[in-house]
Amino acid sequence: MKMFVEPSDIYLHRPVVDFRKSINGLANIVVAEMNLNVMSGALFIFCNKSxxxxxxxxxxxxxxALWHKRLENNKFKWPNAEHENQLVLSEQQLHWLLDGFDIVGHKPLILSNLSL
Known part of the structure; x- marks a missing residue:
């Protein structure tokens, strides 16, 4: 995902959200439910019920800024109820989520120095 900012952190709000909420409603969730500073420069990710x-x-x-993505034929692999109400994601996990992968079981790829 190309954006105009380099996020300091990436937070996923696990409970589903009523998507009639826009900037003010989502900002209130960040402050009231996630106990985070909405103006920190972090990304806050929300998903609808379906x-x-x-x-x-x-x-x-x-x-x-509010970025909205809708899938036409699939569903996002959203973490289920057994996980925390909010998750901190890496940039790689954000890309995996947007590409349709399950982010909970994945770990970032770490390349080691291999001598050939």
């Missing part, structure tokens, strides 16, 4: 839509909220130092 798991075919994502919203990503972030502050870019001039205002809030």
């Amino acid at each position: 798991k075919d839509k994502l919203k990503i909220l972030y502050w870019d130092k001039t205002g809030f």
Whole structure:
């Protein structure tokens, strides 16, 4: 995902969200439920009940931006109820999520120095 900011952190809000909420409603969730600073420069990821839509909220130092993605034929692999209410993701995990992969079981790929 190409954006105009380099996020300090990436947070996934695990419980599903009513997607009638926009910037103000999602910002309230960040503050009230996640206990985080919504203006920190972090990305905050939300999913709808049918798991075919994502919203990503972030502050870019001039205002809030809201990114929305809808899948036409699939569903996002959203972490289920056995996991924490919020997860901290790496940039790689964000890309995996957006590409349709299950992020819970994956670990970032670590390349070691191999001598040939």
